[in-house]
Amino acid sequence: MTITVINPADASVAGHAPHLSAAEVGAAIDRTSAAFPRWSRMLARERGELLRRWFELVRADRRLFAETMVRENGKCLSEALGEIDYGLGFIEWYAEEARRVYGDTIPSHAADAAVMVIKQPVGPTAAITPWNFPFMMITRKVATALAAGCTMIIKPSEETPLTAYLLLDYARRAGIPEGVFEMVTGDPKEIGALFTGDERIRKISFTGSTAVGKLLASACGQGLKKMTLELGGNAPFMVFDDAHVEDAVAGLVAAKLRNSGQVCISPNRIFVQEGLHDRFVAALAEKVAQIRVDQGMQDEFVVGPMINQAGFDKVAQLVAEAREQGARVALGGRPHAKGGLFHEPTILTGLHDGMRLAHTEIFGPVFAIYSFEDEAEAIRRANDTEYGLVAYAYTRDLGRAFRLSQRIEAGMVILNSGSVGTASVPFGGVKQSGYGREGSHHGIEEYLDVKYVLMAGLQH
Ligand code: ADP
Numbered sequence: 001m002t003i004t005v006i007n008p009a010d011a012s013v014a015g016h017a018p019h020l021s022a023a024e025v026g027a028a029i030d031r032t033s034a035a036f037p038r039w040s041r042m043l044a045r046e047r048g049e050l051l052r053r054w055f056e057l058v059r060a061d062r063r064l065f066a067e068t069m070v071r072e073n074g075k076c077l078s079e080a081l082g083e084i085d086y087g088l089g090f091i092e093w094y095a096e097e098a099r100r101v102y103g104d105t106i107p108s109h110a111a112d113a114a115v116m117v118i119k120q121p122v123g124p125t126a127a128i129t130p131w132n133f134p135f136m137m138i139t140r141k142v143a144t145a146l147a148a149g150c151t152m153i154i155k156p157s158e159e160t161p162l163t164a165y166l167l168l169d170y171a172r173r174a175g176i177p178e179g180v181f182e183m184v185t186g187d188p189k190e191i192g193a194l195f196t197g198d199e200r201i202r203k204i205s206f207t208g209s210t211a212v213g214k215l216l217a218s219a220c221g222q223g224l225k226k227m228t229l230e231l232g233g234n235a236p237f238m239v240f241d242d243a244h245v246e247d248a249v250a251g252l253v254a255a256k257l258r259n260s261g262q263v264c265i266s267p268n269r270i271f272v273q274e275g276l277h278d279r280f281v282a283a284l285a286e287k288v289a290q291i292r293v294d295q296g297m298q299d300e301f302v303v304g305p306m307i308n309q310a311g312f313d314k315v316a317q318l319v320a321e322a323r324e325q326g327a328r329v330a331l332g333g334r335p336h337a338k339g340g341l342f343h344e345p346t347i348l349t350g351l352h353d354g355m356r357l358a359h360t361e362i363f364g365p366v367f368a369i370y371s372f373e374d375e376a377e378a379i380r381r382a383n384d385t386e387y388g389l390v391a392y393a394y395t396r397d398l399g400r401a402f403r404l405s406q407r408i409e410a411g412m413v414i415l416n417s418g419s420v421g422t423a424s425v426p427f428g429g430v431k432q433s434g435y436g437r438e439g440s441h442h443g444i445e446e447y448l449d450v451k452y453v454l455m456a457g458l459q460h
Pocket of ligand 1 (some may be wrong): 128129130131155156157158188189190191192193207208209210212213215
């Protein structure tokens with residue numbers, strides 16, 4: 001059986017991927033498990049060299065990867081190339097980090113003994129990834145796992161498996177063996193159950209919705225598997241009246257329109273201080289009005305289609321509902337005249353926190369603008385969400401920047417910038433946005449167990 005992959009820009013067929021049976025997925029898990037002893041005992045330097053080779057082969061063909069992503073995901077070429085550089089950064093970073101898995105020695109509590117703490121790979125691992133970053137979501141999990149000495153089987157999203165299988169192909173060409181990195185696609189629920197139910201898999205890394213994350217976490221509870229969960233967000237973006245307005249507008253537009261708004265760290269609630277509100281909205285509308293909506297196979301930055309009909313309907317309904325409840329439209333406000341899965345970049349004002357828009361991950365090119373009076377109110381409302389992935393703020397007041405960094409309930413606080421990710425920083429959330437971190441030296445710890453070794457009897 002095969003999965004047909006649809007290009008969201010024009011509903012054409014972008015390609016095909018295998019729809020594997022449970023027995024085939026089971027065989028891939030067997031290989032992932034069988035490869036672990038050898039891979040984990042390899043020198044870290046050798047593992048790093050294979051990762052480095054993979055990095056170099058993919059980098060040489062980054063255009064091929066980018067075009068594949070444009071076809072199956074709908075993002076524009078410049079963004080796809082940007083994602084590839086971001087995603088390659090994880091392979092490069094962890095190729096180096098493999099050699100820096102340090103332990104401790106602890107002053108002994110007994111006269112004839114020594115105490116060591118060593119870090120060892122947790123075992124064979126599995127991962128499930130979403131469609132919004134078909135390349136980077138995979139490299140940041142696989143590179144980390146492999147660097148730590150774990151093997152990994154991955155189920156990419158069935159919406160975007162083409163980039164994923166291309167990555168696998170390049171990994172094989174780089175010499176990363178069968179079993180060390182495996183890939184399966186088919187029925188997500190069935191594959192999820194095979195991963196969570198297999199006692200040989202010691203850890204699962206998941207990026208996706210909070211609902212599916214919770215299902216997986218409860219299934220993993222049965223086998224006490226470790227997890228990294230990067231789930232939904234409801235990011236506040238606060239603009240205080242002392243902000244540099246042009247910078248704030250530019251940061252907001254970049255963060256909001258990335259992947260046409262289909263990003264877990266997309267600014268979902270934009271809080272603008274009262275005195276600045278009208279000027280800010282006018283500047284924002286002027287900038288967003290210049291951005292075209294189109295299919296992505298071109299050099300210009302464009303806002304693309306939503307990934308599928310369900311994604312499009314959600315955005316269109318949220319906007320229509322807010323309008324019925326009194327929202328004002330500063331720009332856009334409707335499905336795009338192009339038809340299909342395209343929606344107009346939209347700016348809504350006059351919103352209040354009770355609207356569904358304020359509690360739902362919009363996942364589309366919609367700027368939802370709320371106004372606030374003072375800092376205490378901004379912090380209270382920013383935190384008034386079950387999620388806690390990222391929060392953004394623009395202010396030039398150093399004291400306020402510090403207070404925000406302390407009081408905002410989120411895994412990441414980004415001040416005076418709209419840009420979050422790179423391989424060297426810890427990415428992840430709190431509350432219903434999940435737990436665990438990806439990237440940086442913290443990321444590799446998620447794939448390591450701490451082992452305490454006592455060596456006594458040394459004086460005899
Ligand atoms: P999104 O809204 O981003 O598609 P999902 O959580 O539905 O978020 O999907 C993220 C990933 O989880 C995808 O690879 C999807 O196929 C997978 N997935 C969806 N449902 C399940 C499930 N019940 N068990 C395991 N994986 C699932």
